[in-house]
Amino acid sequence: MKAQTAGCDAIVLGAGAAGLMAAATAGQAGRRVMVVDHAPHAGRKILISGGGRCNFTNMDMGASQFLSGNPHFAKSALARYTAADFLALVQRHRIPWHEKAAGQLFCDRSARDIVDMLLRECAAAQVDMRLSHRIIDVARDGGGEYRVETDQGVFRARNLIVATGGLSIPKLGATGLAHDLARRFGLRVVAPAPALVPLTFGAQDREWMEPLAGLSVNVGIACRSGTGRHAREVIFRDGMVFTHRGLSGPAILQASSYWQPGQALDIDLLPGVEAGRRVLDIKRDRPRAGGLAMLSMLLPQRLAQVFAQAYLPEGQLAGMPDAVLTAVAHQLGAWRLNPHGTEGYVKAEVTRGGVDTDGLSSRDMEARDVPGLFMVGEAVDVTGWLGGYNFQWAWSSGHAAGQAVAERSG
Known part of the structure; x- marks a missing residue:
């Protein structure tokens, strides 16, 4: 020395x-x-x-x-x-x-x-x-x-x-x-x-997420922090990207700083759109269209297919009760997912x-x-x-x- x-x-x-x-x-x-x-x-x-x-x-x-x-x-x-x-x-x-x-x-x-x-x-x-x-x-x-x-x-x-x-x-x-x-x-x-890090998901979610890898969609995510008089909510409207392990993109990175293990993530896939009214308008204007066609008017095709399989019965919109379509609209406006974790410090910006x-x-x-x-x-x-x-x-x-x-x- x-x-x-x-x-x-x-x-x-x-x-x-x-x-x-x-x-x-x-x-x-x-x-x-x-x-x-x-x-x-x-x-x-x-x-x-x-x-x-x-x-x-x-x-x-x-x-x-x-x-x-x-x-x-x-x-x-x-x-x-x-x-x-x-x-x-x-x-x-x-x-x-x-x-x-x-x-x-x-x-x-x-x-x-x-x-x-x-x-x-x-x-x-x-x-x-x-x-x-x-x-x-x-x-x-x-x-x-x-x-x-x-x-x-x-x-x-x-x-x-x-x-x-x-x-x-x-x-x-x-x-x-x-x-x-x-x-x-x-x-x-x-x-x-x-923080400012991609989120990962468990094996069950990755099964349907992996085919969506690379797909980007603009979303809104509401995040909450603090308690009592320090409690506040902020909504991030930005891009979200599907990955082979979960979700990334600016909106997800922002949300990751607020996310705690065990918390669900509520994602608005149609930020700025009144989803309930929009799906019923499509049913009225195109009653013979199928559920997938309706969702494809609102979401990228690959994501529309995932939603159709998960939330919509087969058949024309005319045969679907308004209550069913309203429930789908709720999913579009507040799609609840449960992250398993994050990509860790290797991918974290801060x-x-x-x-x-x-x-x-x-x-x-x-x-x-x-x-x-x-x-x-x-x-x-x-x-x-x-x-x-x-x-x-x-x-x-x-x-x-x-x-x-x-x-x-x-």
């Missing part, structure tokens, strides 16, 4: 979105900052995001688009460093971008532009970047200084910013280090789980749960009872919707911690 290295104002664990933002923010205020990461390259998760173009923020940003044990926790950081602030940084670096869907901003060229921008910001701040450093131990001595032992040296600082992310996408080196450190320093961790926000300051992300310890980004129990929200949380929470280090070290 190399000789011990002189201390600095802050050590940032993790060279991802939140870590690089925190390091650049503190460094540009004149603080001595070191970034330590076991990976050989910075920003690996940024590079694969958004199909390689990085959905780096969303202009429709607020705490309501995040799941957390404290639905108000994200407000302060998001207000202090906004989507407009990050977009201004992108524009200052002359990175071309476009709005792909309402509010969702992507790079025109490549996610590499965002990583390079953050590295330039860190370089301008003279941040000491230590990549390919395996972390062996992290401790805090009696004088309040943090000691980070790696396989290439021991580093010390008065402030420690933990930005090592969650458990999603382990092939990129994701670990539970942030959660382990939180527990070590006495912070509670809300049970982590995969990790739900994490460091309990009750133990952190919402203003600067510092642990309330552990001075100088900050938790940022995906490591925290703040999980955004699909569409750039999680990156903005990384920018905002990282900036909050970096600003706090800048203010107290001055």
Whole structure:
């Protein structure tokens, strides 16, 4: 092992979105900052995001688009460093971008532009970047200084910013280090789980699902979170895709962040359509049509066949009681399925749960009872919707911690 290295104002664990933002923010205020990461390259998760173009923020940003044990926790950081602030940084670096869907901003060229921008910001701040450093131990001595032992040296600082992310996408080196450190320093961790992830189904459901693999349909899914005065419902209207193991697509990924094992999923296959009236109108206009023909007017052919076999008798619509058709319409508007599980962290875009926000300051992300310890980004129990929200949380929470280090070290 190399000789011990002189201390600095802050050590940032993790060279991802939140870590690089925190390091650049503190460094540009004149603080001595070191970034330590076991990976050989910075920003690996940024590079694969958004199909390689990085959905780096969303202009429709607020705490309501995040799941957390404290639905108000994200407000302060998001207000202090906004989507407009990050977009201004992108524009200052002359990175071309476009709005792909309402509010969702992507790079025109490549996610590499965002990583390079953050590295330039860190370089301008003279941040000491230590990549390919395996972390062996992290401790805090009696004088309040943090000691980070790696396989290439021991580093010390008065402030420690933990930005090592969650458990999603382990092939990129994701670990539970942030959660382990939180527990070590006495912070509670809300049970982590995969989020923004495809859902899987049992063998019985897969029998009829597998022939539908690759089929896409626009749906509406109502999701609920919280209890009591924090209870709320949100409806996601977007695409759903059948897979060989279950369901995916934007609407399903969104719903997966709310889904709990054992819960059913109610899917509206005709969002914005009054299904009961529609099927009776078809019966009136085309009484000699069969049930499959009626369903084919409402659904893709393959899915219509599944519904006809499951819910409709053979014969012409004229011979079917209105009550039967109304029951089918109810299925179309609230098709109840029972997921078996998820594709896990391998396919999850983010990790739900994490460091309990009750133990952190919402203003600067510092642990309330552990001075100088900050938790940022995906490591925290703040999980955004699909569409750039999680990156903005990384920018905002990282900036909050970096600003706090800048203010107290001055």
